[in-house]
Amino acid sequence: MKDKEIAAAITLRDEVAFNRLIKEYSKLLWAVGWSIIGKQGSAEDLEELVSDVFLRFWNQPEKYDEKKGSLKNYLALMTKSMALNRLKAQQKIVETDDVFLLETIPEKEQADDAIWRAFFQAIETLSEPTRTICFQRFFLEWKPAFISERLQLSVDEVNRRLYRGKKKIQIIMDKLLKEGAIND
Structure with missing residues (x-):
């Protein structure tokens, strides 16, 4: 399935498409999350982060715009953003x-x-x-x-x-x- 088709299927609450999305991108999102949270978080923190990214996409698939990039990049950037927000909330943000x-x-x-x-x-x-x-x-x-x-x-x-x-x-x-x- 192409990115647009996956997003459309999830908009229609297609759980099979959603499970396929999770299977395909979970490792990537774990890697992105770990690279930000790293030693400051636990495996449970990473699991929660990745779950929250997928849940946000499940609840708001219409926010994805294929013209701005691939679904893979969209999910990775969402993971990065959510991980950084968690660090900020914990006052452990790294200066950039x-x-x-x-x-x-x-x-x-x-x-x-x-x-x-x-x-x-x-x-x-x-x-x-x-x-x-x-x-x-x-x-x-x-x-x-x-x-x-x-x-x-x-x-x-x-x-x-x-x-x-x-x-x-x-x-x-x-x-x-x-x-x-x-x-x-």
Whole structure:
């Protein structure tokens, strides 16, 4: 089923489509939630977060707009937002920098799903721990000092990996976008 069909089926309260959605995206949402809550939360906190994301989508599927991006990205961003809101409520929010790599992309292009897919694919090609560092920096907007503490690396090492990672991501994104080789 395509994203629009899934959202339409859930609007009609199709439990089979909803269960398929849960099965397909649960691991992703757990990963996004864990990357934000991490050691500050328990497995139960993550389970509750993911359940709340699916419940919110079940109750408001009409808020999803396929023109703004894929359902996968919509659910991941909803998970990120809800996880950060929980941390704020617990007064455990992590300070973020004002500068974010994706902010340099014009707003019109940010809505372009191809840009996001290229960015995700480019990050996926990086080796660990550079992949994790770039994900935490560019998607979660964590400061290098906080990333270094969580990954037990020096701040200099995190900054070096971010610098190299940015260069590789840009090269890979340019190649993917030029070749039109973007996969879902």
